[in-house]
Amino acid sequence: MKVENYDVKKEVTDKYSLRGRVFHKIREDILSGRYKVKEELREVAIGEEMGVSRTPVREAFRQLELEGLIRIVPNKGAYVTGITVKDVRDIYMIRSLLEGLCAKWATEHISREQMEEMEENIFLSEFHASKGHTEQMAELDNRFHEIMYEACNSKMLEHALKDYHQYVLRVRKKTLSTQTRSTASNAEHRKIMEAIKSGDGELAEQLANRHMINAYENMVENGYMEHYEE
Amino acid sequence: MKVENYDVKKEVTDKYSLRGRVFHKIREDILSGRYKVKEELREVAIGEEMGVSRTPVREAFRQLELEGLIRIVPNKGAYVTGITVKDVRDIYMIRSLLEGLCAKWATEHISREQMEEMEENIFLSEFHASKGHTEQMAELDNRFHEIMYEACNSKMLEHALKDYHQYVLRVRKKTLSTQTRSTASNAEHRKIMEAIKSGDGELAEQLANRHMINAYENMVENGYMEHYEE
DNA sequence: CCCCGCATAATTGTATACAATTATACGGGG
DNA sequence: CCCCGTATAATTGTATACAATTATGCGGGG
Numbered sequence: 132m133k134v135e136n137y138d139v140k141k142e143v144t145d146k147y148s149l150r151g152r153v154f155h156k157i158r159e160d161i162l163s164g165r166y167k168v169k170e171e172l173r174e175v176a177i178g179e180e181m182g183v184s185r186t187p188v189r190e191a192f193r194q195l196e197l198e199g200l201i202r203i204v205p206n207k208g209a210y211v212t213g214i215t216v217k218d219v220r221d222i223y224m225i226r227s228l229l230e231g232l233c234a235k236w237a238t239e240h241i242s243r244e245q246m247e248e249m250e251e252n253i254f255l256s257e258f259h260a261s262k263g264h265t266e267q268m269a270e271l272d273n274r275f276h277e278i279m280y281e282a283c284n285s286k287m288l289e290h291a292l293k294d295y296h297q298y299v300l301r302v303r304k305k306t307l308s309t310q311t312r313s314t315a316s317n318a319e320h321r322k323i324m325e326a327i328k329s330g331d332g333e334l335a336e337q338l339a340n341r342h343m344i345n346a347y348e349n350m351v352e353n354g355y356m357e358h359y360e361e
Numbered sequence: 362m363k364v365e366n367y368d369v370k371k372e373v374t375d376k377y378s379l380r381g382r383v384f385h386k387i388r389e390d391i392l393s394g395r396y397k398v399k400e401e402l403r404e405v406a407i408g409e410e411m412g413v414s415r416t417p418v419r420e421a422f423r424q425l426e427l428e429g430l431i432r433i434v435p436n437k438g439a440y441v442t443g444i445t446v447k448d449v450r451d452i453y454m455i456r457s458l459l460e461g462l463c464a465k466w467a468t469e470h471i472s473r474e475q476m477e478e479m480e481e482n483i484f485l486s487e488f489h490a491s492k493g494h495t496e497q498m499a500e501l502d503n504r505f506h507e508i509m510y511e512a513c514n515s516k517m518l519e520h521a522l523k524d525y526h527q528y529v530l531r532v533r534k535k536t537l538s539t540q541t542r543s544t545a546s547n548a549e550h551r552k553i554m555e556a557i558k559s560g561d562g563e564l565a566e567q568l569a570n571r572h573m574i575n576a577y578e579n580m581v582e583n584g585y586m587e588h589y590e591e
Numbered sequence: 592c593c594c595c596g597c598a599t600a601a602t603t604g605t606a607t608a609c610a611a612t613t614a615t616a617c618g619g620g621g
Numbered sequence: 622c623c624c625c626g627t628a629t630a631a632t633t634g635t636a637t638a639c640a641a642t643t644a645t646g647c648g649g650g651g
Contacts, residue, residue, distance in 0.1 A: 148435055149605070174633075184606045186416075189633085190423050197427035205378055206612050206633060221517040228458040287451040291521070379635070404603075414636045419603090436603060436642050 150187035153177070154194055161200050161211055162300060168213035172201060199298065216356050219299060220347065226295050227343035230276070233283040233292060234323055234339035238332035240284035249278050249324050256317050268313055273300070275320050279339075282327075312349045319345065380417035383407070384424055391430050391441055392530060398443040402431060429528065446586050449529060450577065456525050457573035460506070463513040463522060464553055464569035468562035470514035479508050479554050486547050498543055503530070505550050509569075512557075542579045549575065 157177065160166050172192070174185045181188075192209050195201045201209045241249075252275050259267040276296060280289040319342045326335035350356055387407065390396050402422070404415040411418075422439050425431045431439045471479075482505050489497040506526060510519040549572045556565035580586055 151435075173631095175631095185633090186605055186607090190420060190604095193420050193423040194427055197424055205381075207614095208632075217515075218517055221515045224462065225459065225518060225521065228462060229455065232454065232458060285447075285451045287448055288455060291455065403601095405601095415603090416635055416637090420634095437644095438602075 148187070149181075149183045150190045153181055153183065153187050154191040156181065157191060157195060158198070158200060161195075162297075166211045168211050170211045172209040172211065174209075198294075214298070219350075219356065222295050222299055223343055223347035223350075226292065227340050227347075229288065229292055229295075230279070230343050231336040231340035233279055233285075233288055234327065234335035235332040236283035236285060236288070237279050238327045238330060238335050241282040241327060245278055245282045246328060249275065249282075249327070252278065253317065253321050253324055256320065260313050260317055265313075272313075272316065272320075279323075279327075312346075312353075315349075316342075316346065378417070379411075379413045380420045383411055383413065383417050384421040386411065387421060387425060388428070388430060391425075396441045398441050400441045402439040402441065404439075428524075444528070449580070449586060452525050452529055453573055453577035453580075456522065457570050457577075459518065459522055459525075460509070460573050461566040461570035463509055463515075463518055464557065464565035465562040466513035466515060466518070467509050468557045468560060468565050471512040471557060475508055475512045476558060479505065479512075479557070482508065483547065483551050483554055486550065490543050490547055495543075502543075502546065502550075509553075509557075542576075542583075545579075546572075546576065 157166075157172070166172065174188045174192070178185050178188045192201065192203060196203045196209070200212060202212050203209045252271055256268060256271045256275070259271065273296070277293070280292045280296075283289060319338065323335055323338045323342060326332075326338055387396075387402070396402065404418045404422070408415050408418045422431065422433060426433045426439070430442060432442050433439045482501055486498060486501045486505070489501065503526070507523070510522045510526075513519060549568065553565055553568045553572060556562075556568055
């Protein structure tokens with residue numbers, strides 16, 4: 132039998148099975164903060180809430196554990212994981228390197244459509260920034276990075292970066308609501324885009340690199356790290 | 362209720378539940394090559410072989426999917442994933458950056474015991490290399506990297522690197538069996554160790570960086586990439 | 592001969608029942 | 622009053638039953 136679309140690391144896209152729906156719902160609830168850190172998730176409770184049995188809930192748990200959102204203790208239960216201040220720092224350092232690599236590869240492989248979407252993204256970002264539309268700005272910021280992840284032409288790198296991106300998303304909206312940072316962020320996005328467009332991979336790498344460091348330092352300076360533990 | 366050992370991303374260590382045993386068994390069978398790439402894994406067959414029902418097998422599947430060893434197609438089945446030539450290349454490029462970062466951080470955080478194990482590891486590697494003990498050499502090579510992962514003092518980075526390491530392990534033994542490469546590899550390990558010991562993080566980073574590139578180029582030159590698809 | 596449609600078999604998805612383990616409550620001894 | 626053991630309840634782990642989906646094989650029409 133033949134299987135197409137052979138991703139090495141496949142994300143959970145099965146939104147239409149019960150397990151898939153449970154997975155995405157719990158994930159949403161964790162990221163949105165409905166479930167607090169270290170809160171215990173009970174299979175029956177979640178199953179009843181969604182009108183399903185424990186079976187799909189348990190399977191969703193197994194996946195959420197490997198996604199890093201919960202931790203399962205055998206014979207005990209499933210607990211929402213916390214991200215420590217150090218974890219966030221480490222992630223940004225790792226991302227700094229990988230986003231740089233991604234920008235370099237994107238320079239070599241970006242398609243016409245992707246380039247257009249990126250330019251459009253920056254145009255819209257600057258527009259919404261001038262209007263103070265924080266919601267759209269956060270959305271566009273996420274999308275900018277995702278375009279780059281997709282453009283780098285590497286399933287492995289794309290998956291890794293989306294993973295980390297998702298991870299720190301719990302606090303990202305707060306960070307971007309700072310007017311000054313979002314303006315600076317937009318300017319950095321524009322420079323990265325221009326470097327990619329001009330075909331200067333080395334420059335794109337350096338800029339993307341620096342972009343992450345700046346974002347991290349801004350978080351620290353503004354005390355956003357206090358949202359995390361330890 | 363309190364939960365200790367709060368890893369953000371937890372690996373599957375539950376070896377004593379049925380599901381845990383199934384997980385590790387299937388993983389072994391995939392890595393050892395018993396199951397071929399694209400082979401379909403049937404829940405009942407594996408369950409019968411291990412004398413368990415489908416339930417623990419299914420849960421093990423969900424975890425193996427996110428580990429990237431199998432791919433589950435909804436309502437169809439579970440298939441052993443292949444790694445393409447490009448995937449391997451991408452992983453080595455990513456690892457090059459991350460191993461560098463890891464070496465730099467290890468320089469700052471390595472403990473006395475870890476340093477001793479690392480020196481011992483290199484001593485033993487050189488010994489077994491001179492005797493041509495390929496099995497032990499592969500084991501020690503893996504362990505060298507794991508010591509560094511543990512020494513970097515970052516759960517996030519350690520997890521990511523172990524992940525990638527695991528990933529390319531399917532073909533690693535073959536690579537190391539080349540006498541010349543293993544000698545070169547040992548020399549590189551020694552230099553990395555010495556840089557860490559002397560506290561030169563920048564140098565350790567560069568060496569670890571280069572070490573990965575060399576390992577990759579050696580694979581290509583010796584045609585080991587042909588074990589992969591595409 | 593090939594292609595299509597339908598019946599049947601095989602396989603996965605989910606629900607439920609029961610077993611094993613762990614948490615909780617209560618009561619007696621110190 | 623506290624500590625501890627035991628009984629009970631709650632929760633997770635596994636097996637099984639059934640539903641839904643997909644693969645397979647066969648016969649008829651072209």
